[in-house]
Amino acid sequence: MQMKVILGVAILIGGVAFAVAQTDHSGHGDGTNHAAHGQADGTALTEPGQGAFAALSEVVTLLEADPATDWSQVDLRGLRDHLVDMDRLVSFTEVEEEPVDGGLRMIVTGDAQTLAALRRMVPAHAGQLANDPRWTVDVTQSVSTVELIVTSDDPAVAARIRGLGFFGLMASQDHHSAHHLMMARGEDAHAH
Template structure:
């Protein structure tokens, strides 16, 4: 008898909780009630550093920097241009088909893809090759090929050759930590390839 009372009481409490949850979130999925976010937690518990998807996070970070800078020239700000570049970055990583050929002194990469990816490669590879070429430990060439680009990176130094081969195409495209500065310049409407 006692067990039946406990089970009945548990069922009533659980049913009430489910009904209340459905009432509160009738129009949103779990966690989607933006008005209620943070109301039940102290501010110091907000430890997240990424506000969602990568491109959104990058734009959000740039917006914070622009808003904090009293010298921001809002008439020149170009977040749509930065967004287009972030889409290119995503397409380069996600959609590029790469064939890497190891050379005795480095690497030759054929990077191709569909029409949109080819356009992305033709915008990004030459610009990044110019950035890579600022490092005098290697030589960099970027050539248009059918359906994409060829990137050739070579060196005379065995340690640098090993580094080139270890990086491969995607590592080379991500190296030379200039991306944040480049993105902020784009957002400010400045010549991002002048640095």
Template sequence: MNRPTIFGLIAFSSMAIPIFVTAQTHKDHNIHSSMSSNIASKINASTSSSPLTEPGQGAFAAISEVVKVLSADDNTDWSKVNLTNLRDHLIDMDILIRNATATQTTLENGVSTKVTGDAETLATAKRMIPAHGNELRSDKSWVVDFTVNANDVILTVTSEDPKVALRIKALGFYGLMASQDHHREHHYIIAKGGDAHSGH
């Protein structure tokens, strides 16, 4: 499969990669806070004196951020790190935002979107929409359904709450794909060798 060599800005990929985990106990919280502070101090110490803040275009900046965090973490298992997988996932995000044709139907209580495209775009949609759809389901204020067909993928998001339904309509397909603040954590998991699409 051919991959584009220039990613451009990835519209729904934040560049920061979180490294903090929610603590189960006060003791665990202190341990994680100490580790995070240590990593953060190492990251700050390695930062150049350049007045610029972005190390490159979108995907390159995201990978650069991950490298900085991994390098500052003494517990990084370098035998599992896979930045190529992260790069491939960032390309998927770029393909979906740039190349997918999203035909949206406005429903009384939400939206239904049929996503089509060329072979590469459709393959990307079939990977990303079900994975992200499962993440959207963590928000119990709406109902999420998706169907993967031979020539398209359909994502439907609805709510019986009129205010939520209005928000769904305003977000549309691309806004919904950018919803749920999980992308940064997900990218960090991929970089450390995790699955790119299990619990996107």
């Protein structure tokens, strides 16, 4: 038990030290040393803020740590645009869900920018969903909507589909991190 406590304290101290090191930008001008902000009470934040910024920060850290990074191919702007699409999908999409035999029919829409994001995101993610043999996926597009139908012959899977709903289905199939890194490296992220 004592060894577990010692290990826990060592991990905690190491994590705080790492977080402080990550926030020390002492090369910044006066008043912009991030390490000095919010640490008067001995605490340090580890989250770099807004979600898209955090995702970009994480990718930049990985790219910089990889000596094989081909900087002439890096496309962080493309990744940023994709992260904006993800935000529009989650924050601004209007969804009408209708149970169907074996699953769910989802009709999604939004303003012009959201609809454009849905046209980029939903068919691409439907391809990832279709890799799961437990269900069948169909996507159709009209002038003002994107329709996603996901069904299964297995009643338990059908219940899961309905429970996940549109947003849960869009977040499933944990491929997002690899997808984002591929995009940042300038690779065809939809070929995987």
